[in-house]
Amino acid sequence: MRIGELAARAGTTPRALRYYETRGLLPARRDAQGHRTYGEDDLRLLRQIHALQAFGFGLEETRPFVECLRAGHPTGDTCPASLDVYRSKLAELDACIAELNAVRETVRERLLLASASAAPEPRCELVPPQTDREETEPCSTPRPMSPR
Amino acid sequence: MRIGELAARAGTTPRALRYYETRGLLPARRDAQGHRTYGEDDLRLLRQIHALQAFGFGLEETRPFVECLRAGHPTGDTCPASLDVYRSKLAELDACIAELNAVRETVRERLLLASASAAPEPRCELVPPQTDREETEPCSTPRPMSPR
DNA sequence: CTAACCGTTGACGTCGGCGTCAACGCCAGC
DNA sequence: GCTGGCGTTGACGCCGACGTCAACGGTTAG
Numbered sequence: 001m002r003i004g005e006l007a008a009r010a011g012t013t014p015r016a017l018r019y020y021e022t023r024g025l026l027p028a029r030r031d032a033q034g035h036r037t038y039g040e041d042d043l044r045l046l047r048q049i050h051a052l053q054a055f056g057f058g059l060e061e062t063r064p065f066v067e068c069l070r071a072g073h074p075t076g077d078t079c080p081a082s083l084d085v086y087r088s089k090l091a092e093l094d095a096c097i098a099e100l101n102a103v104r105e106t107v108r109e110r111l112l113l114a115s116a117s118a119a120p121e122p123r124c125e126l127v128p129p130q131t132d133r134e135e136t137e138p139c140s141t142p143r144p145m146s147p148r
Numbered sequence: 149m150r151i152g153e154l155a156a157r158a159g160t161t162p163r164a165l166r167y168y169e170t171r172g173l174l175p176a177r178r179d180a181q182g183h184r185t186y187g188e189d190d191l192r193l194l195r196q197i198h199a200l201q202a203f204g205f206g207l208e209e210t211r212p213f214v215e216c217l218r219a220g221h222p223t224g225d226t227c228p229a230s231l232d233v234y235r236s237k238l239a240e241l242d243a244c245i246a247e248l249n250a251v252r253e254t255v256r257e258r259l260l261l262a263s264a265s266a267a268p269e270p271r272c273e274l275v276p277p278q279t280d281r282e283e284t285e286p287c288s289t290p291r292p293m294s295p296r
Numbered sequence: 297c298t299a300a301c302c303g304t305t306g307a308c309g310t311c312g313g314c315g316t317c318a319a320c321g322c323c324a325g326c
Numbered sequence: 327g328c329t330g331g332c333g334t335t336g337a338c339g340c341c342g343a344c345g346t347c348a349a350c351g352g353t354t355a356g
Contacts, residue, residue, distance in 0.1 A: 004303080014302095014303085015344060015345065035352095036304090077262035078262065078265070082262070086262070087259065089255055090259065100244060106203065108238060111225075114234070150332080151332090161314080162332095163314060164314060167313065181333075182333080183334075298355105300353105300355085301355105302353085305348105306347105306348085307346105316337105317336105318336085319335095320333100322331105322333080323330105325329090326327100
């Protein structure tokens with residue numbers, strides 16, 4: 001299997017696979033023409049990578065999982081190094097969530113205070129809220145649920 | 149007041165102020181030597197900018213607040229445009245927090261499942277947890293609480 | 297023969313908010 | 327005159343995960 005086919009089957013692009021290779025994450029054999037050649041196993045590795053990326057894992061963080069799979073384990077998270085990544089990710093998420101909640105509360109307070117003082121006389125105006133709902137792009141840091 | 153002094157008083161750098169100017173966020177007058185000149189008002193604008201940045205607001209999002217202040221209002225969030233930013237930020241935060249919570253739960257489940265199957269015999273090993281606490285850098289997207 | 301299509305490497309662009317460096321100007325003090 | 331300190335503009339670097347383009351090569355189908 002060559003790069004185009006693997007990319008299509010994995011739902012990604014040749015460019016991404018080449019990038020992974022430069023990072024040492026997904027090395028490829030070469031055929032007589034110098035073209036990259038992959039096996040079925042590589043498809044599993046790619047699926048692992050994408051599953052973790054969808055959760056906001058960085059490429060480096062997927063490495064233990066990928067190597068774990070390549071070592072022959074049934075799943076990528078069978079190895080201790082992968083569990084460590086899980087744990088540090090959990091801690092990171094907890095810290096992030098706590099911080100965002102704190103910010104959220106502060107912003108909410110400010111909004112209430114400001115909208116109160118901005119309307120000197122609370123006229124109970126019930127303006128129909130929003131006619132159109134814009135898709136506001138959410139959290140991008142661990143950025144899960146990327147388009148495509 | 150020139151750029152170095154204002155930067156020092158605002159706790160930022162000349163580079164940042166020049167950048168703001170290129171963005172049209174903080175225009176400056178010039179003296180005979182071509183040096184940027186600022187007034188006391190600009191210090192207030194800068195404080196507003198930094199306060200919002202500490203909450204994870206992007207520079208563009210601070211613009212309504214800054215213009216509100218320049219329009220002579222007592223606070224930056226007196227104007228409707230600023231309130232809109234507050235509201236959209238709240239929505240963004242809510243979406244982000246919800247997403248992160250979902251990811252957190254999934255990761256936690258995975259960790260439990262994997263650590264359970266990784267230890268075929270739950271040997272109740274009570275290894276002393278962590279000897280050193282590494283400062284894991286938290287959420288960077290709305291990235292509040294930046295260093296300095 | 298030529299076009300279509302797949303592959304290769306290399307380099308630059310993207311996004312935000314500046315940091316850092318280069319090369320220069322102007323003014324004060326010794 | 328020389329040094330130090332402040333200012334100016336312009337350009338490149340950073341970080342992550344690629345997208346996009348350029349210029350090239352090899353295989354296959356018409």
